[in-house]
Amino acid sequence: MKQIINSKNAPAPIGPYSQAVQNGNTLYVSGQIALDPISGELNLSSINAETELVMKNLGEVLKAANMTYENVLKCSIFLSDMNDFSEVNGVYGKYFTTNPPARETVAVKTLPKNVNVEISCIAAL
Secondary structure (H helix, E strand, C coil), rough: CCEEEEECCCCCCCCCCCCCEEEEEEEEEEEECCCCCCCCCCCCCCCHHHHHHHHHHHHHHHHHHCHHCCCEEEEEEEEEHHHHHHHHHHHHHHHHCCCEEEEEEEEEECHHHHEEEEEEEEEEE
């Protein structure tokens, strides 16, 4: 049964999609970018700061579904520049210190609002 998950502590969707959709024990979290959920402003001050906010936004959506980073099975990371991989990986790794999820990282031409990184995930109870 499909259930829409929303968190007021994560940015509202900027298009016709949900922050996350849960079906049974599986949660599909839409790609998060570095939008501050309160001000609505982007934080593009550095790739580290941008990735940190992306990960915090993911965490808030997980929390709304009564999950944590430990429930994450798979992440997809989209970068506008593969040269940022090392720094993004460093921040990302702080959130998955044991038993990290499966993942892919791809470089794309352009991301929403011209951000440098977007991350989505699949989690399960």
